[in-house]
Amino acid sequence: MGMTMTQKILAKHAGLASVEAGQLIEAKLDLVLGNDITTPVAITEFDKAGLTQVFDKDKIAIVLDHSVPCKDIKSAQLCAKARAFAQRFDITHFYDVGQMGVEHALIPEKGLAAPGEAIIGADSHTCTYGALGAFSTGVGSTDMAAGMATGLAWFKVPSAIKVTLTGKFAPYVSGKDVILHLIGQIGVDGALYKSLEFAGEGVAELTMDDRFTIANMAIEAGAKNGIFPVDDQTREYLKGRVDRPWEAVEPDADAVYDQEVVIDLSTLRPTVALPHLPSNTRTVDEVAGLPIQQVVIGSCTNGRLKDLQEAADILKGREVAKGVRCIVLPATQQIMMDAMAQGLIQTFIEAGCAVSTPTCGPCLGGHMGVLSNGERAVSTTNRNFVGRMGPTDSEIILASPAVAAASAVAGCIADPEKL
Secondary structure, eight states: OBOOHHHHHHHHHHTOSOOOTTOEEEEEOSEEEEETTHHHHHHHHHHHTTOOOOSOGGGEEEEOOSSTTTOSHHHHHHHHHHHHHHHHTTOSEEEOTTTOOOHHHHHHHTTOOOTTOEEEESSGGGGGGGGGTOEEEEOOHHHHHHHHHHSEEEEEOOEEEEEEEESOOOTTOOHHHHHHHHHHHHOTTTTTTEEEEEESGGGGGSOHHHHHHHHHGGGGGTOSEEEOOOOHHHHHHHTTTOOSOOOOOOOOTTBOOSEEEEEEGGGOOOEEEOTTOTTOEEEHHHHTTOBOSEEEEEHHHHOSHHHHHHHHHHHTTOOOOTTOEEEEEOSSHHHHHHHHHTTHHHHHHHHTOEEOOSOOGGGGTSSSSOOOTTOEEEESSSOOOTTSSSSTTOEEEEOOHHHHHHHHHHTBOOOGGGO
């Protein structure tokens, strides 16, 4: 029986010739990741277990990104605990204020994820690195603690859904629309503990930033991970970033999938997810005119350079509507500098946006954009659960950077093509 991309990576890291769906394995890890919220919990478990060393200080990454620069005493204490641990074990890849970025944008940027690798992170959106052909998945803080100490993790080998992409994008359609469309089609549990494996000629239409966005939100369909094949775009992205050996995998011709979903990119329209689930999707045409009070452009889903470029193209020469707050958060310091060099930051400020240092901030209702009672936001983030960004009667509508920027200008949900 043939194996999928994910199954091949897990088999190799478990030292096995083959694996099959449902099999329990112990696999070696190439990277263990945590942030300022999850790492302190992992440290507590690490110390409680009497552990005294890490398996490899070069294969652990700690990124302070959720509530930094620290917003209150509690967040400052959590960051201090992570800093002390990083110093104690001389963690190579420790990123603090001034060097950090939103973790799932920073890790690929720094070359810490590569094709064929096995990565765990104490954050559910660790599945982002599947864009590079890696197996990456989110785990709990206890698993992070064990991973830091042993370099190993237990997995149940997932079955897979094949997502075949065909066609080419229409204007103002991007990777965010692809993943929202898919989640709307299969539901938030449609890929529960399965691997979403992308294939087809349409993959070449996706930029790397599109792929990061899609893989990032695989978890919103319940998936264990999302993964893309390695092509010339992937190799170009890795140049100058990853200098260690890596090996891409391809699915076997007779790989077994639970189902196949075919998406013709040319038929997609800009898509949004209404409250309070990522699966509650509509095309922008169906909900245009719905009033909003805030727009957030950023996060580990859509804070990369292409995202900022798409938003700036729409905001250039225009102004944010009266009564609307538009917050822009470049996902890393490098993205911030690139955006400055291209004049994007000036465009945002001239349009009336607030531009922030990299942070997860508003995505989790942490800081830099928390909603008040009854307010509605359009956000390029990944979750629109009840109370996610403010009180339980506030609302989040998930959208692409293009739709978010158009909505900021219109003061309501808007189709960028009709501005």
